[in-house]
Amino acid sequence: MVVKRGEVILAPMAGYTHSAFRRLARQLGADRTYTELISAPGIIHRGIPKKYAYFTPLERPIHIQLFGRNPYEISRAAVKVAQELKPDAIDINFGCSVPKVLKTGAAGKLLENPPVIKEIVKMTVEALKPYRIPVTAKIRLGLHEDNLEKIAEALIEGGVSAITLHPRLGAQGYAGRADWKRIADLKRISPVPVIGSGDVKNWRDIDRMFEETECDAVMVGRAALSNPWIFTEYREKRDIEIPLKWRLETILLLLEWMFEYYPSREKACFEIRSLLVQLLKGFSQSREIKSYLMTVKGCEEFVNRLRELIERFTTESAKSSL
Numbered sequence: 222m223v224v225k226r227g228e229v230i231l232a233p234m235a236g237y238t239h240s241a242f243r244r245l246a247r248q249l250g251a252d253r254t255y256t257e258l259i260s261a262p263g264i265i266h267r268g269i270p271k272k273y274a275y276f277t278p279l280e281r282p283i284h285i286q287l288f289g290r291n292p293y294e295i296s297r298a299a300v301k302v303a304q305e306l307k308p309d310a311i312d313i314n315f316g317c318s319v320p321k322v323l324k325t326g327a328a329g330k331l332l333e334n335p336p337v338i339k340e341i342v343k344m345t346v347e348a349l350k351p352y353r354i355p356v357t358a359k360i361r362l363g364l365h366e367d368n369l370e371k372i373a374e375a376l377i378e379g380g381v382s383a384i385t386l387h388p389r390l391g392a393q394g395y396a397g398r399a400d401w402k403r404i405a406d407l408k409r410i411s412p413v414p415v416i417g418s419g420d421v422k423n424w425r426d427i428d429r430m431f432e433e434t435e436c437d438a439v440m441v442g443r444a445a446l447s448n449p450w451i452f453t454e455y456r457e458k459r460d461i462e463i464p465l466k467w468r469l470e471t472i473l474l475l476l477e478w479m480f481e482y483y484p485s486r487e488k489a490c491f492e493i494r495s496l497l498v499q500l501l502k503g504f505s506q507s508r509e510i511k512s513y514l515m516t517v518k519g520c521e522e523f524v525n526r527l528r529e530l531i532e533r534f535t536t537e538s539a540k541s542s543l
């Protein structure tokens with residue numbers, strides 16, 4: 222069984238869930254991680270992109286997520302990934318519905334074409350057999366209309382080992398609510414594990430999704446970006462307040478990990494800004510801190526200011542505990 226019952230998983234999120242954040246999530250209690258979507262034709266023509274695909278053993282079990290539109294291309298890219306990286310699974314994205322991707326006929330566009338979904342999964346499962354690497358899939362309900370049962374049938378006939386469902390239409394983006402009832406519907410018809418995704422906002426919602434849908438595993442996306450401690454909260458069944466100082470220390474830790482695989486320290490310091498905004502959400506001082514950290518001339522100044530802030534908040538919390 223690829224995914225065990227009761228697992229809580231960090232969702233793939235492009236631009237955020239690279240190696241450093243996945244490592245953090247695993248250390249805080251996530252059971253499994255995924256890379257963000259990586260272009261299958263890109264892998265074939267230009268090789269595996271380190272920025273997206275780099276991972277350490279600490280992030281395992283890890284699924285490398287691919288997208289494309291052509292069964293042959295996706296299966297070839299999967300074999301290359303299997304040979305070079307030996308991930309725990311290959312996930313195929315059939316959900317992403319941003320215009321740039323839809324235009325190419327890949328990912329979310331395929332929700333309208335279950336026979337191609339089946340062909341992609343079948344060829345990839347076959348191609349990965351010698352490597353004993355399972356294939357999973359991540360889907361939405363459909364692109365413009367709910368087509369879940371047909372999509373599920375195609376995936377199952379293709380030989381998929383687990384299905385993640387984010388129960389919105391592709392055309393919806395993130396509007397409206399994720400329809401958890403459809404996760405329950407999928408669970409009733411699926412012989413393979415079902416992972417529920419969508420609108421888990423706090424650790425109590427994880428329990429609620431398990432109860433309401435009987436899904437095998439729950440995936441946490443946006444909520445984990447500002448609160449990666451959600452995985453610990455769920456395990457310990459309690460709210461945990463994370464002070465600003467810890468959050469700043471976490472940003473520094475993430476940055477140090479990012480230096481390992483970003484092409485330069487400058488690039489890492491630039492890219493961490495999106496995670497920084499997330500991790501400082503909801504604090505009265507965050508605005509001031511963000512502008513202090515974002516008006517630096519270079520990476521070394523960024524790191525120095527971050528250290529200085531950590532020092533300042535250490536002294537302040539020591540004072541307030543006197």
Ligand SMILES: Cc1cc2nc3c(=O)[nH]c(=O)nc-3n(C[C@H](O)[C@H](O)[C@H](O)COP(=O)(O)O)c2cc1C
Pocket residue numbers: 232233234235236256257258286314316317359387418419420421440441442443444
């Ligand atoms: C910024 C962002 C990037 C995302 N990138 C991916 C991706 O690369 N692959 C994927 O399958 N889903 C991606 N998703 C969808 C999430 O994995 C998840 O299914 C969705 O956000 C719903 O869960 P949530 O309400 O817990 O965030 C992305 C979502 C966000 C917000």
